[in-house]
Amino acid sequence: MEIFSNLALGFSIALTPFTLMLAVIGCFLGTIIGALPGLGPSNGVAILIPITFSMGLDATAALVLLTSVYYGAMYGGRISSILLNIPGDEPAMMTTLDGYPMAKQGRAGDALVISGVASFVGAFLATIALAMVAPYLARIAYKFGPAEYFALYTLAFATLGGMASKNQAKAALASFIGLAIALVGLDNNSGFNRFTGGNLHLSDGIDFLVAIVGLFAVSEVFFFIETHGKDSAVGVKLGKVTIPWAEMWSTRWTMIRSSVVGFVAGVLPGAGASLGSFMTYMMEKGIAGDKGGFGTGVAKGVAAPEAGNNAAAGGALVPMLTLGVPGSGTTAVLLAVLMTLNITPGPTLFADRPEVVWGLIASLLIANVVLLLMNVPMVKVFVKILMVPPAVLLPAVTMISFVGIYSLSGSYFDLVLMIIFGVVGYAFRKMDIPTVPVILGILLGYQMENNLRHAMTLSGGEWTYLFSSPIAIGLWIAAVLGFVAPMFLRGLLKRPEIRDADELVD
Amino acid sequence: MKFTYLKALGTSAVISLMAASSAWSAECIAPANPGGGWDFTCRQIGKILYDIGQVDAPVQVTNMAGAGGGLAFSTVVAERNEDPELIVAASSATTTRLAQKAFGDATADQVRFVGAIGADPGVIVVAADSPYQSLSDLVEAVKADPASVAFAGGSAAGGFDHMKPLQVLKAGGFDDITAVKYIGVDGGADAITQTVGGFTQAMTGDMSEIVGFIKSGEVRALAVLTEERVPGFEDIPTAKEQGYDVVAVNWRGLYVPGGISDGDFQKWADRLQAVADSAEWKQAMADNGLAPFTKVGGDFQSWIDGVIAQTEELSREIGVIQ
Numbered sequence: 040m041e042i043f044s045n046l047a048l049g050f051s052i053a054l055t056p057f058t059l060m061l062a063v064i065g066c067f068l069g070t071i072i073g074a075l076p077g078l079g080p081s082n083g084v085a086i087l088i089p090i091t092f093s094m095g096l097d098a099t100a101a102l103v104l105l106t107s108v109y110y111g112a113m114y115g116g117r118i119s120s121i122l123l124n125i126p127g128d129e130p131a132m133m134t135t136l137d138g139y140p141m142a143k144q145g146r147a148g149d150a151l152v153i154s155g156v157a158s159f160v161g162a163f164l165a166t167i168a169l170a171m172v173a174p175y176l177a178r179i180a181y182k183f184g185p186a187e188y189f190a191l192y193t194l195a196f197a198t199l200g201g202m203a204s205k206n207q208a209k210a211a212l213a214s215f216i217g218l219a220i221a222l223v224g225l226d227n228n229s230g231f232n233r234f235t236g237g238n239l240h241l242s243d244g245i246d247f248l249v250a251i252v253g254l255f256a257v258s259e260v261f262f263f264i265e266t267h268g269k270d271s272a273v274g275v276k277l278g279k280v281t282i283p284w285a286e287m288w289s290t291r292w293t294m295i296r297s298s299v300v301g302f303v304a305g306v307l308p309g310a311g312a313s314l315g316s317f318m319t320y321m322m323e324k325g326i327a328g329d330k331g332g333f334g335t336g337v338a339k340g341v342a343a344p345e346a347g348n349n350a351a352a353g354g355a356l357v358p359m360l361t362l363g364v365p366g367s368g369t370t371a372v373l374l375a376v377l378m379t380l381n382i383t384p385g386p387t388l389f390a391d392r393p394e395v396v397w398g399l400i401a402s403l404l405i406a407n408v409v410l411l412l413m414n415v416p417m418v419k420v421f422v423k424i425l426m427v428p429p430a431v432l433l434p435a436v437t438m439i440s441f442v443g444i445y446s447l448s449g450s451y452f453d454l455v456l457m458i459i460f461g462v463v464g465y466a467f468r469k470m471d472i473p474t475v476p477v478i479l480g481i482l483l484g485y486q487m488e489n490n491l492r493h494a495m496t497l498s499g500g501e502w503t504y505l506f507s508s509p510i511a512i513g514l515w516i517a518a519v520l521g522f523v524a525p526m527f528l529r530g531l532l533k534r535p536e537i538r539d540a541d542e543l544v545d
Numbered sequence: 546m547k548f549t550y551l552k553a554l555g556t557s558a559v560i561s562l563m564a565a566s567s568a569w570s571a572e573c574i575a576p577a578n579p580g581g582g583w584d585f586t587c588r589q590i591g592k593i594l595y596d597i598g599q600v601d602a603p604v605q606v607t608n609m610a611g612a613g614g615g616l617a618f619s620t621v622v623a624e625r626n627e628d629p630e631l632i633v634a635a636s637s638a639t640t641t642r643l644a645q646k647a648f649g650d651a652t653a654d655q656v657r658f659v660g661a662i663g664a665d666p667g668v669i670v671v672a673a674d675s676p677y678q679s680l681s682d683l684v685e686a687v688k689a690d691p692a693s694v695a696f697a698g699g700s701a702a703g704g705f706d707h708m709k710p711l712q713v714l715k716a717g718g719f720d721d722i723t724a725v726k727y728i729g730v731d732g733g734a735d736a737i738t739q740t741v742g743g744f745t746q747a748m749t750g751d752m753s754e755i756v757g758f759i760k761s762g763e764v765r766a767l768a769v770l771t772e773e774r775v776p777g778f779e780d781i782p783t784a785k786e787q788g789y790d791v792v793a794v795n796w797r798g799l800y801v802p803g804g805i806s807d808g809d810f811q812k813w814a815d816r817l818q819a820v821a822d823s824a825e826w827k828q829a830m831a832d833n834g835l836a837p838f839t840k841v842g843g844d845f846q847s848w849i850d851g852v853i854a855q856t857e858e859l860s861r862e863i864g865v866i867q
Contacts, residue, residue, distance in 0.1 A: 181742035228702050229702055229703075230645070230701050230702040230703030230865040239611065242612040242615065243612055363757060364731075364738060383756060384757070386758060386763060387760045493730070496695070496727070497745065499726075
């Protein structure tokens with residue numbers, strides 16, 4: 040078995056006291072960075088790059104540190120999603136939908152433990168898959184052209200309809216606002232700026248991290264001010280953390296299914312962890328049906344997105360290592376680090392630099408175990424950070440949000456934009472318009488439009504091109520089913536409506 | 546609780562320290578996020594400047610992404626116009642966008658171009674199983690039916706990657722360049738996957754983007770757009786020797802603020818020349834697939850002016866500027 044000798048090589052590199060220490064430090068920092076709203080895995084890794092260089096770390100050590108931060112942030116993001124209803128980073132957005140209702144019912148500890156274990160399962164399976172099938176799996180990317188990508192994003196978009204179980208019009212409105220925002224900036228297909236009003240700051244488009252921090256974190260501040268803290272999400276109490284074995288066991292298939300779907304979403308370049316957590320959540324919601332109670336605070340609702348986004352984080356490493364194509368924002372930053380270390384990812388990396396690849400895989404496995412320990416038995420350490428009185432926490436969160444967003448591009452403009460999003464988020468929540476679809480609209484809109492226009496360029500405007508491959512047709516069928524099935528089933532079963540997620544949230 | 550608050554303060558202090566520039570060292574602005582050419586330029590040149598003793602303190606690298614470099618350009622012009630300790634990473638993309646007025650009202654003469662000390666040669670590649678064996682095959686196929694060949698590249702329409710095949714086609718006597726199919730995807734590697742996957746017929750990009758794929762045998766380079774064949778890749782013919790007189794290299798260099806003295810400009814030109822001559826830079830170029838391309842000082846400025854005029858003309862023809 041070649042894989043075992045390769046893994047042995049990897050562990051012989053990764054299991055030195057120094058690299059182990061780096062893994063622990065990286066996991067700890069990563070979890071904190073992930074838990075703090077506004078700081079996500081991509082800024083976490085970017086912030087640590089100069090430190091890596093000034094410490095003079097070699098390639099493997101640098102990779103161990105940075106990937107530990109990456110995985111750590113993916114774990115940490117769920118903490119503030121569950122406790123504050125503010126996603127710690129963008130892939131943790133879906134975890135708010137059930138995580139926060141669980142916390143409100145006094146089950147924050149259960150939510151944290153289940154999501155922590157789900158994160159472990161997702162990341163662990165993804166790392167194993169990365170080790171075993173990465174070179175073959177890279178070929179998936181060759182099967183996805185503009186038509187297939189467009190169908191994939193349409194599938195994601197179609198399932199948005201099933202997201203709000205009560206008021207689909209409002210969810211649709213929110214997602215179209217997101218799509219509209221995605222149009223701002225340089226149009227790749229004509230080379231012209233759109234809707235920028237001549238403002239250079241807008242020509243790269245609106246970063247969805249700015250939108251997410253504004254819509255969730257800043258709007259929370261406004262709510263807090265308005266109600267003097269009475270109705271604010273902040274201040275959920277966390278009792279004794281016990282491990283809900285039975286409930287966790289009931290989510291086993293959810294975790295495994297979500298890991299697979301998340302991993303595949305991660306492998307596809309451009310889709311990334313946010314799409315992974317979104318699709319897994321919607322898939323599990325569909326499987327559970329109305330009886331599943333998704334959105335009201337169920338264990339599967341936190342297990343699915345966390346297994347999904349952590350698996351996607353591992354999956355995103357596949358195209359990065361084997362093709363040099365980053366599957367997400369964070370892997371784009373990691374790719375840059377590799378290049379600076381004179382490692383050129385590409386089809387020959389596994390053969391040329393086995394010590395780097397297998398050292399990386401071994402360190403991911405180690406980081407994962409460290410993270411499980413940190414995030415389940417020791418989760419209270421991180422929770423403490425978020426459990427301070429709101430009067431202290433909210434200003435601190437606001438400050439970190441500002442610093443985090445400023446560090447994105449070093450421009451005040453993003454801060455202004457973030458405040459505008461905060462006001463919009465406040466208004467939306469007052470009007471019961473869900474904010475998650477806005478983010479998904481921004482996220483999906485850019486890719487959807489680009490791929491549609493690429494498809495039209497390649498086919499000379501022939502629409503049938505969109506249905507020209509088996510993969511594309513399969514995705515279209517799934518999209519139609521994803522859109523129609525929820526309405527159809529609901530009409531057929533005539534069950535009493537479950538309460539909308541947002542109703543519980545506010 | 547106090548502990549947490551302090552921790553939060555500490556975190557932000559560390560972050561802001563890293564973002565702020567130190568008054569004591571030179572600063573290099575990479576007008577993009579970490580990764581990619583400009584970041585590489587700043588980090589490598591900055592490191593070598595310090596290693597070979599040209600500067601006393603490590604060069605501070607600031608990433609200022611936005612508007613494809615336009616944000617950094619306008620910031621330098623508006624706020625740092627007389628800062629003698631500031632350098633900014635630049636490449637062909639900078640001049641392409643300046644020529645196309647993509648930076649608002651900014652013009653190339655608002656800053657001073659110090660020099661280029663390396664270049665990523667332009668390449669045109671096809672999948673290994675492609676029927677096109679030479680650049681002529683590809684050009685003839687486009688001439689016969691422009692719809693039969695689509696190019697993928699890592700820049701938006703009108704960007705440098707788009708310009709390369711258009712220049713080759715024009716050199717081959719094909720003038721209907723608006724009929725040429727081009728899709729701009731997220732980076733060179735993405736463009737290669739589209740080409741290997743058969744969705745596009747050719748990829749236009751830089752040498753550094755294709756090295757791994759050439760080695761693995763998944764793509765075949767039809768031409769490199771340089772004067773001479775590139776050392777280390779001697780089996781890739783130039784476009785010029787195949788009868789298409791096109792040279793398009795993505796040079797890596799620097800500009801400095803327009804308001805600095807001639808003495809300060811000369812100081813940076815000398816430093817850059819020292820980097821170009823160093824063994825460290827030669828190694829960095831070899832590791833990253835860059836070809837030698839050194840033009841520093843006054844020569845460079847006049848070369849830049851020529852390139853901008855040419856880009857402007859081509860951009861007008863394809864309609865990205867009026």
